Amino acid sequence: MTLTSLTRETLSDQIARQLMNFIVTTNLQPGDLLPSETKLAADFGVSRSVVREAMRSLAAQGAIEVISGKGAIVRPVDDSLLRIFFQRAIEVGQGSHVELMEIRKPLEVQSSALAAQRRTAEEAESILETVSAMANELGNLEKYAVLDVELHLQIAAAAHNQLLYHLISSVRTMLHNVVLTGLQRRKGRDQLERIQTVHTAIARAIEQSDPGAARDAMAVHFDEAMQFINSTG
Amino acid sequence: MTLTSLTRETLSDQIARQLMNFIVTTNLQPGDLLPSETKLAADFGVSRSVVREAMRSLAAQGAIEVISGKGAIVRPVDDSLLRIFFQRAIEVGQGSHVELMEIRKPLEVQSSALAAQRRTAEEAESILETVSAMANELGNLEKYAVLDVELHLQIAAAAHNQLLYHLISSVRTMLHNVVLTGLQRRKGRDQLERIQTVHTAIARAIEQSDPGAARDAMAVHFDEAMQFINSTG
């Protein structure tokens, strides 16, 4: 017989669970208002403190947002939880920016391949537009960086995989400074033009529904980016 | 001039942030005890309720664990936040098991390649041991499934990328039932032997420090797995 330490579930934990369940089963949509703390406390037969602590849990997990004087509204699923995870892991030294890049590469490669398979005509067009807009900003690093984010997210969106999108988006956010540094190291116009060439290849492969080519081009893109991030000095 | 809606930060949010900061800067390790709620309330000059709500936030994010009658201890970084994210995304219909598989594949492929580059001698050996242990359980699906999880996690550990490890571990947990179903569809002994062959190829490539071969073998493994998951009936 094996023994396992037992823990009574606290009231607020139970209520947090029930509230989450309530949101899902009654199909509450982002923006919808939850009952007030007083009412919930009465319904559950507990004090307001307990309900408040339950809501604090859900708010900390990004499931709801509590607005003072108004109430608690349901929040859409976004990448905030992922960002908290990555942030904390790095803070505590359980992860690094290099590790993030090692995750980001295969995800973006997959994103590129899926986009080539699933992109709508509109998505393909707007990706090509972004790439040509970037061609005009080779002299403006800041604008180029902004468009670069946009491009990668457009591709991720065209992959039509929301989990993948959130992952890429959150990892990208964490790496923002690293990417910028990498770009700055390639200040030379010829270097930026090389990036532009690869970007074009990716976009074209997606537009031509060629997953293999899209995958390869994105892989090249990341291998080259890695070089400039690692080149110290 | 652009206007932006402003929000006062609540006391508990401030305290949650400061507490997290305190944990990191004073280098508290998992298991270490935080000051008591009463003491913190006194130190911060606020009521105990506020401190409690702050701790509830951190507990919901898995940063600490509050034990009744004892105190709050620091928790190690694990994949609980990731699991909450995936769980919620799927509950709300913002994600699916297919999407999870599409994420899992590139991550495990990368994991396999990195493991081939970085595995220690001990890791290579224990991976090979697991594979040969699986060879003896071809008739026992349950045991085989348990060892399968172990193998993939051993490989992820050998990749020496903790973020990647947590991601793979959490995605795998979410897919547990799907994987089991996939295995059951391959009940035929010859089918399981095919899996075993590929597993062996992966392990051998890792042992021989051949990232390319490891990558390819893992990709094949997932492509074949996908077939049996998708084959309805």
Add this chain to the structure above:
DNA sequence: ACTTGTCAAGCTGTCAGACAAGTTGACAGC
């Protein structure tokens, strides 16, 4: 018709104080 001022009702944020229940360590008794 449209803005403005005011007010009441309801909500969240915070406080103080209380008691129950769990944990721990010290210590006496066997």
Add this chain to the structure above:
DNA sequence: GCTGTCAACTTGTCTGACAGCTTGACAAGT
């Protein structure tokens, strides 16, 4: 050495209170 008891400290929950914010209704003034 083991056990039972007790005191000190901790978290869990409750109650009642008040400040500050949000919203909607409504009257007053243009």
